[in-house]
Amino acid sequence: MRILGVDxxxxxxGFGVIELDRxxxxxxxxxxxxxxxxxxxxxxxxxxxxxxxxxxxQYEPDISALEKVFVNTNPASTLLLGQxxxxxxxxxxxxxxxxxxxxxxxxxxxxVGTGRATKHQVQxxxxxxxxxxxxxxxxxxxxxxxxxxHAHTGQLSERVxxxxxxxxxxxNLPRHRKTLRRxxxxxxx
Numbered sequence: 001m002r003i004l005g006v007d008x009x010x011x012x013x014g015f016g017v018i019e020l021d022r023x024x025x026x027x028x029x030x031x032x033x034x035x036x037x038x039x040x041x042x043x044x045x046x047x048x049x050x051x052x053x054x055x056x057x058q059y060e061p062d063i064s065a066l067e068k069v070f071v072n073t074n075p076a077s078t079l080l081l082g083q084x085x086x087x088x089x090x091x092x093x094x095x096x097x098x099x100x101x102x103x104x105x106x107x108x109x110x111x112v113g114t115g116r117a118t119k120h121q122v123q124x125x126x127x128x129x130x131x132x133x134x135x136x137x138x139x140x141x142x143x144x145x146x147x148x149x150h151a152h153t154g155q156l157s158e159r160v161x162x163x164x165x166x167x168x169x170x171x172n173l174p175r176h177r178k179t180l181r182r183x184x185x186x187x188x189x
Contacts, residue, residue: 002028004061005147006052006092007139008069008085011035013048014139017059018130020151027130029059030140045087052091064097065150067104067142102149107142110149
């Protein structure tokens, strides 16, 4: 399965493509869409849309993963980032890809083992997990980490659903404090 991870940004949108084969992840490609700051907002968003469509066309992913955005101290910046994220989501959905969303905390925890990991720690683990020759730049590293997070999370979800389907039993996931019943995930506080 080929996974496209996207780290949305209005100045730089990172992308990373990995291949998941029998539990192993393999690097395919990564980069950043650099958006000129002097363009009107509509042109900036169009740049993100057109370039993500080209990434999808070129690398033909099967599924996508996108980083969720939370409100930060500057509401105007959050709104602008949300527009870039919405544009990225539309590009992925328009290409027929399922879009899975993960928070920065989920991504860091999945890749590094702690939700408080620094950018450098994420870059280092992405380099290690994908056996890259050098440290990837921050935006592509974040996108690759998002794809790796989906590879880890998606595999676990598929295994749990397979067990549940075979046995008809309730499967407890105490580490994530969730219980899977009849194919639905139900949160516990």
